[in-house]
Amino acid sequence: xxxxxxxxxxxxxxxxxxxxxxxxxxxxxxxxxxxxxxxxxxxxxxxxxxxxxxxxxxxxxxxxxxxxxxxxxxxxxxxxxxxxxxxxxxxxxxxxxxxxxxxxxxxxxxxxxxxxxxxxxxxxxxxxxxxxxxxxxxxxxxxxxxxxxxxxxxxxxxxxxxxxxxxxxxxxxxxxxxxxxxxxxxxxxxxxxxxxxxxxxxxxxxxxxxxxxxxxxxxxxxxxxxxxxxxxxxxxxxxxxxxxxxxxxxxxxxxxxxxxxxxxx
Amino acid sequence: xxxxxxxxxxxxxxxxxxxxxxxxxxxxxxxxxxxxxxxxxxxxxxxxxxxxxxxxxxxxxxxxxxxxxxxxxxxxxxxxxxxxxxxxxxxxxxxxxxxxxxxxxxxxxxxxxxxxxxxxxxxxxxxxxxxxxxxxxxxxxxxxxxxxxxxxxxxxxxxxxxxxxxxxxxxxxxxxxxxxxxxxxxxxxxxxxxxxxxxxxxxxxxxxxxxxxxxxxxxxxxxxxxxxxxxxxxxxxxxxxxxxxxxxxxxx
Numbered sequence: 185x186x187x188x189x190x191x192x193x194x195x196x197x198x199x200x201x202x203x204x205x206x207x208x209x210x211x212x213x214x215x216x217x218x219x220x221x222x223x224x225x226x227x228x229x230x231x232x233x234x235x236x237x238x239x240x241x242x243x244x245x246x247x248x249x250x251x252x253x254x255x256x257x258x259x260x261x262x263x264x265x266x267x268x269x270x271x272x273x274x275x276x277x278x279x280x281x282x283x284x285x286x287x288x289x290x291x292x293x294x295x296x297x298x299x300x301x302x303x304x305x306x307x308x309x310x311x312x313x314x315x316x317x318x319x320x321x322x323x324x325x326x327x328x329x330x331x332x333x334x335x336x337x338x339x340x341x342x343x344x345x346x347x348x349x350x351x352x353x354x355x356x357x358x359x360x361x362x363x364x365x366x367x368x369x370x371x372x373x374x375x376x377x378x379x380x381x382x383x384x385x386x387x388x389x390x391x392x393x394x395x396x397x398x399x400x401x402x403x404x405x406x407x408x409x410x411x412x413x414x415x416x417x418x419x420x421x422x423x424x425x426x427x428x429x430x431x432x433x434x435x436x437x438x439x440x441x442x443x444x445x446x447x448x449x
Numbered sequence: 450x451x452x453x454x455x456x457x458x459x460x461x462x463x464x465x466x467x468x469x470x471x472x473x474x475x476x477x478x479x480x481x482x483x484x485x486x487x488x489x490x491x492x493x494x495x496x497x498x499x500x501x502x503x504x505x506x507x508x509x510x511x512x513x514x515x516x517x518x519x520x521x522x523x524x525x526x527x528x529x530x531x532x533x534x535x536x537x538x539x540x541x542x543x544x545x546x547x548x549x550x551x552x553x554x555x556x557x558x559x560x561x562x563x564x565x566x567x568x569x570x571x572x573x574x575x576x577x578x579x580x581x582x583x584x585x586x587x588x589x590x591x592x593x594x595x596x597x598x599x600x601x602x603x604x605x606x607x608x609x610x611x612x613x614x615x616x617x618x619x620x621x622x623x624x625x626x627x628x629x630x631x632x633x634x635x636x637x638x639x640x641x642x643x644x645x646x647x648x649x650x651x652x653x654x655x656x657x658x659x660x661x662x663x664x665x666x667x668x669x670x671x672x673x674x675x676x677x678x679x680x681x682x683x684x685x686x687x688x689x690x691x692x693x694x695x696x697x698x699x700x701x
Contacts (some may be wrong), residue, residue, distance in 0.1 A: 206604070214466060241602055241603075242601075243601055243602060264604070265604050269602040270598065275598075275599050277596060277599070277617070278694045279617045288613070290608060291609070291613070292606075319693075319694045339603070
């Protein structure tokens, strides 16, 4: 395969504060993501990982640095749809049914008949056939996030950006959705950047786990996950899984401590 | 169950009214029993049929006023929400006009347009336009940032962002503005017809009051109330049609 699907070069995000020093959210992030790779970013709260995802998607402007997708610099100016974004929650349009929500990204880009066929395919893929005409409020939290995922997949993006998609779910549903995501990912082979607080979630899902420092966020370290696919729930008790979880946790703990400087959490 | 409670409440209110009129006050120059009002209403509807011209006159003013107010208020509210320039220019005017009693405009409108349909429609319009405008404005302003981000992440064009995200999200707000406008519009009708009219429910009530014709006065009030209820029902139907998703989100 040629170059990386996504490449970040020295990406920095600052917010001008009006006074002399701008507020730096993350600094000099350089990262390459290969075709079909699943990369997770973990880090302490407020380290700028969600902001990074928004900057990559063009929802926020960069302060400096460049973003390339398939070697093409993203300027935010063109309307080409190459990224699918899965939001944290409550982002489904409440006046649209599941099917119509999933269709959003295809409207005006594909003819209606073809669009609906594709949308139904992805709703089926995320396990929601039969729920096409339900409104978001008629769906459980887990089902809503399935729609959210289908909505991002339906445009056949080059890269899928997922912003803590399971954060609002209860623990059982969350575990179940992680396994579902493994299944769906194995069928679509999308390139994914996945933001999460949960280390075990990152390891279970990813090929590579990136640990962010406290703010201003930098890449502190990265780990290749040494676990074969397809994976299932049993992998969570594998000693390599537990060792990696432990190492990553220690690093995040250090970052949290460094950012608090002695004050209690 | 809900329906039964409503019926009991209406019937109970009628009984109380009847007792108040016939046993407590007992002076038909001040208050008459609801039975007399119903009787009079029946007569005016089906015997003499002299209620219809009044209803027709009042509802024409009302509908013209509220439709005009919607046609002006909704787009202006949207413009204010979307353009900071328009917002800054209109805000002081809107605040001032909104809090001015509309009745203060009536004499000057009378002077401009005369005792004409235009005056009355203008008074109703003034009553309706602000709640519609302000609600359309807020509706579009408070569209959740998340929904707008969804639109932007899918690279919707500006026109699509408006049509697919901003507009549907503000429909419930526009409808609640319209609901306020129904009440204020009917008040406007009454005011307008008091000032200069020879027909209409407002005129009929005013004239009945002057001539101590209490039954006719109450028939007029009742028809106003029924028109208000009708307006609300129509809006409710529009709401159920336009935003069925909304019903489930309401606090039960």
